[in-house]
Amino acid sequence: MKAYQLAAKGETPALIDLDMPAPATGEVLVEIKACGLNFADLLMIKGTYQDTPAAPFTLGMEAAGIVRATGDGLSRFKSGDRVAVFGGQGGLAEYGVFPEDRCLALLDDVSFEQGAAFQIAYGTSHLALDYRARMQPGETLVVLGAAGGVGLTAVEVGHRMGATVVAVARGDDKLAVAKAAGAHHLIDAETPDLRQALKDLGGADVVYDAVGGDAFRAAFRACKPEARLLPIGFASGDVPQIPANHLMVKNIDVLGVYWGGYMKFKPQVVRDSLAELMGWIAAGAITPHISHSLPLAEVETGLELLRARKSTGKIVITP
Structure with missing residues (x-):
């Protein structure tokens, strides 16, 4: 499979071939249909983001796709289920393995691109304005x-x-x-x-x-x-x-707001917020604005658009 990976700190990430991963206990294998780009991806490449994973790692913080396999001890998802995933990494690839508790069932009325575009940005705003302010x-x-x-x-x-x-x-x-x-x-x-x-x-x-x-x-x-x-x-x-x-x-x-931090100490706040937002999207009450949708082969173009601030709303990569 193809994945956009950073091999070592200070190097330039590249699209490479990797073996297909297998899910361990508590994990799911997802065929990734869309991945949203974030400013934090640029910071991870530079090594300055507060939650930069240890290299090597595959970039891409939020994604959406189809469950293709599950590890032991799972009950929430089965092969064929549509999911949105906040993995923190691993989304810029054709497949990815993610913790089951980082996955959210994707409603039928929400597209894969919308599922990959709403989590961090809308989640941050909803948690900030509703829960914090x-x-x-x-x-x-x-x-x-x-x-x-x-x-x-x-x-x-x-x-x-x-x-x-x-x-x-x-x-x-x-x-x-x-x-x-x-x-x-x-x-x-x-x-x-x-x-x-x-x-x-x-x-x-x-x-x-x-x-x-x-x-x-x-x-x-x-x-x-x-x-x-x-x-x-x-x-x-x-x-x-x-x-x-x-x-x-x-x-x-x-009131400081770091959305990703809540996944560590109050994850249910994030899940409740995302579930409410997904309901709004399905009902047409909000519509994620996607200014660019690009294939995985053009991920560097997408990152440059983000770096140069030439996009509005979200850039989505579709493996």
Whole structure:
């Protein structure tokens, strides 16, 4: 079988031939039909992601496909079942072996591409806004990086939860994508005074930030009392420092969100969230935005699109 593997830290990953794996106790063998790319894949290649596996390993954090074999001691899945998988690795291949408890039954009304596109991005946004921020209908949600892989899902999930969504993104094209996902107000990230633009809209109850840097600092200063800031990531490369005295004076909460961490200490929170999201997808309430769908042979093209920020929503690889 073909797999996109990193042989050693510091090397360039490559598409190679591997023997077909066999599932051990508690595992399933999945014929992979789709795998979503994530910014974390780029960090793993560089060796800077907090959960980078030991090399050699096959890249690809989230996938969807068909169970083809099961190890001993399983009861939830059988050969032929459709599943979505958050494996953390192993998705950029024709087949993969994954722990059974990392698999979720894929509803018939959800495609393989949707199954591979929604888990990390939508899961992060839903867990952040619902479980962490306890966002309520009618509150104002500011999404920084609103056309990116996770930002766009925050726009859609926030709209679905009844928030007034303010999308901040760079350029008319990306803002149009955010508007189509349900944003009520649009602000170009290059606006000279982002803080004032947000305050002109009444300020923020919840800030969802995958960007960091100056955008975070501007949104922080536009927060209402008792606002909640959600640091999701730092695509700008600038990790902002937060003045504790300002938190105190304005009674603001900063709630860190690392979705993958919940798989280690509260996995049921993730499973419940994903099950609710999959129901929304099946019902047409949310629609994962896939800007590019590429074969496994073109995985490096997909990663370059991600690296150059030339995609909106999700890039999916279809082995």
